[in-house]
Amino acid sequence: MGCVPGPIQSIHRAAEVLKLLAHGGAHQLSVGEIARALDLAKPTVHGILRTLQEVGFVEQEVEGGKYRLGAALFQIGTSYLDGNELRAKALNWSDSLAMRAREAVRIGVMHGRHVLVVHHVFRPDNSRQALETGALLPWHATALGKVLVAFGEWPDGELRAFTRHTLDAAALAAAVDEVRDRDWAYDLHELVEGEASVAAPIRDRRGVVVGAVGISGPVERLCESPDRPPRLELVSYVREAARSVSRELGGLSW
Amino acid sequence: MAYIAAIDQGTTSSRCIVFDASGGIVSVAQREHRQIFPRPGLVEHDATEIWANVRAVVRDALAQASLSHADIAAFGITNQRETTVVWDRETGEPVHNAIVWQDMRTDALIKQLDGDLFRERSGLPPATYFSGPKLRWLLDHVDGLRARAERGEVLFGTMDTWLIWNLTGRHVTDVTNASRTMLMNLETLDWDPELVAAMGVPPAVLPEIRSSAEVYGTHEGVPVASALGDQQAALFGQTCFAPGEGKCTYGTGAFLLVNTGDQPVRSANGLLTTVAYRIGEEPAAYALEGAIAVTGALVQWFRDKVGLISSAAEIETLARTVDDNGGAYFVPAFSGLFAPHWRSDARGVIAGLTGYISRGHLARAVLEASAWQTREVVDAMNADSGVDLTTLRVDGGMTANNLLMQFLADVLDVPVVRPIVAETTCLGAAYAAGLAVGYWPSAEALKANWHKAAEWEPSMEPAARDRGYRKWKKAVERTVGWMDEDDD
Numbered sequence: 001m002g003c004v005p006g007p008i009q010s011i012h013r014a015a016e017v018l019k020l021l022a023h024g025g026a027h028q029l030s031v032g033e034i035a036r037a038l039d040l041a042k043p044t045v046h047g048i049l050r051t052l053q054e055v056g057f058v059e060q061e062v063e064g065g066k067y068r069l070g071a072a073l074f075q076i077g078t079s080y081l082d083g084n085e086l087r088a089k090a091l092n093w094s095d096s097l098a099m100r101a102r103e104a105v106r107i108g109v110m111h112g113r114h115v116l117v118v119h120h121v122f123r124p125d126n127s128r129q130a131l132e133t134g135a136l137l138p139w140h141a142t143a144l145g146k147v148l149v150a151f152g153e154w155p156d157g158e159l160r161a162f163t164r165h166t167l168d169a170a171a172l173a174a175a176v177d178e179v180r181d182r183d184w185a186y187d188l189h190e191l192v193e194g195e196a197s198v199a200a201p202i203r204d205r206r207g208v209v210v211g212a213v214g215i216s217g218p219v220e221r222l223c224e225s226p227d228r229p230p231r232l233e234l235v236s237y238v239r240e241a242a243r244s245v246s247r248e249l250g251g252l253s254w
Numbered sequence: 255m256a257y258i259a260a261i262d263q264g265t266t267s268s269r270c271i272v273f274d275a276s277g278g279i280v281s282v283a284q285r286e287h288r289q290i291f292p293r294p295g296l297v298e299h300d301a302t303e304i305w306a307n308v309r310a311v312v313r314d315a316l317a318q319a320s321l322s323h324a325d326i327a328a329f330g331i332t333n334q335r336e337t338t339v340v341w342d343r344e345t346g347e348p349v350h351n352a353i354v355w356q357d358m359r360t361d362a363l364i365k366q367l368d369g370d371l372f373r374e375r376s377g378l379p380p381a382t383y384f385s386g387p388k389l390r391w392l393l394d395h396v397d398g399l400r401a402r403a404e405r406g407e408v409l410f411g412t413m414d415t416w417l418i419w420n421l422t423g424r425h426v427t428d429v430t431n432a433s434r435t436m437l438m439n440l441e442t443l444d445w446d447p448e449l450v451a452a453m454g455v456p457p458a459v460l461p462e463i464r465s466s467a468e469v470y471g472t473h474e475g476v477p478v479a480s481a482l483g484d485q486q487a488a489l490f491g492q493t494c495f496a497p498g499e500g501k502c503t504y505g506t507g508a509f510l511l512v513n514t515g516d517q518p519v520r521s522a523n524g525l526l527t528t529v530a531y532r533i534g535e536e537p538a539a540y541a542l543e544g545a546i547a548v549t550g551a552l553v554q555w556f557r558d559k560v561g562l563i564s565s566a567a568e569i570e571t572l573a574r575t576v577d578d579n580g581g582a583y584f585v586p587a588f589s590g591l592f593a594p595h596w597r598s599d600a601r602g603v604i605a606g607l608t609g610y611i612s613r614g615h616l617a618r619a620v621l622e623a624s625a626w627q628t629r630e631v632v633d634a635m636n637a638d639s640g641v642d643l644t645t646l647r648v649d650g651g652m653t654a655n656n657l658l659m660q661f662l663a664d665v666l667d668v669p670v671v672r673p674i675v676a677e678t679t680c681l682g683a684a685y686a687a688g689l690a691v692g693y694w695p696s697a698e699a700l701k702a703n704w705h706k707a708a709e710w711e712p713s714m715e716p717a718a719r720d721r722g723y724r725k726w727k728k729a730v731e732r733t734v735g736w737m738d739e740d741d742d
Binding site for chain 1: 276278279565570571651654655656674676677705706709710
């Protein structure tokens with residue numbers, strides 16, 4: 001372990017500049033105005049602004065003009081979708097999916113190296129089932145995880161083999177590429193022997209994948225035969241549900 | 255004739271949902287109407303606007319699924335309860351805006367009524383909430399209305415009656431809506447002459463009381479075949495057909511209804527006795543009702559007026575930043591307390607405040623308020639019925655809140671169960687209409703459509719539950735008696 005890092009002055013100052021731009025009534029300030037407000041030398045402020053401009057956190061209307069907050073900053077601020085919000089918006093559509101597919105439905109988001117289950121609808125047969133909202137699933141052995149990684153980042157860490165069908169890194173990379181093409185994913189015996197899952201991406205109004213919705217159950221019910229991918233009829237139900245939730249996210253919030 | 259269309263005339267919007275035989279949703283259309291606030295405490299709707307919206311959502315819902323009237327086996331109606339309209343029999347024009355259930359203009363009037371008589375015969379304590387006093391107010395305040403009413407020139411109705419009159423030309427109401435007027439006798443299921451006289455209402459304005467499920471008439475050739483108040487419709491949609499079965503719907507407020515079978519049960523604990531439904535010529539089923547004025551409305555208030563969250567769902571995220579309420583309790587007696595207290599002189603408090611309390615603790619207290627209020631109503635229900643509730647069936651938008659549902663199971667110490675179709679209100683109206691026209695063979699057949707979507711098991715230590723409930727009750731004590739005679 002190295003030494004504990006102290007605050008980095010330039011990052012601190014950059015944050016002060018951004019805060020000032022966010023709260024300055026006019027939302028546009030000149031180098032001089034910022035320097036005065038923060039009690040800094042003009043060249044220092046200029047250097048900070050140039051760097052922030054390069055990464056898109058601030059922008060200028062015209063060369064040499066006043067500065068305002070940049071578009072990249074807003075994208076960072078809104079790309080995070082509250083999991084509870086996602087559940088509220090998805091409630092009706094995940095119920096419909098469970099009814100049509102007659103299987104359990106889960107909605108997942110990435111949480112570090114795992115898939116966090118933010119919503120779970122029981123298989124509609126009134127059998128005893130335990131609510132798994134809040135549970136973590138391995139990304140590489142579930143359809144939900146493959147969708148989230150295909151449209152997100154490949155997490156670090158070991159890929160544990162749960163069954164003899166769990167994919168290794170090379171097979172997984174190919175599978176994830178395929179998911180990007182097809183826009184849906186499946187797992188077959190990869191987490192639990194005899195079980196399969198199907199999932200599709202949920203997108204917000206900018207087209208960013210913010211979650212995945214899917215069904216899971218025994219291969220006898222999901223697949224034509226134990227070594228074939230899940231039936232296309234079920235895939236179409238899952239994709240339709242994903243589109244409906246995506247449409248809901250593009251609309252007005254309640 | 256493959257579908258049933260349910261019309262849900264609600265407080266903020268009118269909706270039409272088309273269902274198939276499995277109870278699955280085929281299409282949904284919705285239109286909001288204006289909330290008219292003439293003064294603080296007064297809320298009105300334009301009944302003409304509502305009728306136009308209802309026609310529009312029916313048209314839209316059919317169009318979305320490429321259906322015509324010929325594809326619809328029946329229309330079912332469910333409605334915001336107690337909202338009152340009076341209109342001209344000849345022209346169909348309302349004589350005044352509809353007075354909405356939340357409206358408190360009858361506050362002075364209800365104090366003059368004989369509480370014991372009304373409670374005994376109608377099952378309801380005099381309150382501004384019910385429709386009879388609203389009708390009386392219109393008769394007293396609209397120029398010349400009483401004389402016209404006595405000559406039989408005008409008609410009274412709740413929203414079910416208004417819609418059925420416009421759809422079929424008949425002036426009828428169903429037993430569930432009639433049971434919210436304070437004018438219907440719970441034993442005879444007809445207008446009680448003494449109550450009608452005590453309210454000062456000319457009998458000529460009252461609609462005929464019919465079953466909740468029968469063909470009232472037709473619209474565009476389609477039978478109009480059910481009417482149920484919204485909470486009764488949700489009970490029916492949850493298929494609570496046996497005595498002891500009940501549900502709690504979490505919306506702006508929360509309403510716990512438990513089926514008590516074919517006999518009305520009088521409450522000694524602040525619950526309302528009401529009609530659950532009546533199918534055709536079968537005996538009516540009754541229910542005990544615990545009405546909680548503010549549940550989801552508190553989360554909306556926290557979002558819109560306090561601004562610590564930007565959407566209702568975010569309250570769970572904020573509440574999860576802490577492990578407990580930090581000792582804070584929030585009693586949202588914004589316009590007094592409903593069941594089981596019925597104290598109009600109460601106003602809200604946040605109790606147990608210390609310097610330690612953060613916004614996360616407040617978010618917890620906001621959510622916990624819904625659960626503790628439900629606990630009070632469930633206790634009253636258990637005391638009145640002599641049988642303890644063994645599971646709570648829930649529906650409504652707040653069931654998406656996982657933390658609240660878990661906390662609810664914890665404080666009730668029974669499992670909380672959500673069914674797979676959340677739209678139980680519309681589903682109940684569709685079920686009743688479908689039974690009336692033979693689209694579904696029997697109530698038993700409907701039970702097969704009910705499936706569990708989620709279940710929360712209690713996991714709280716009894717000592718923690720008891721301590722929390724004790725503190726909640728102390729917080730409630732601190733809300734009552736706040737209003738004085740000279741307060742507006």
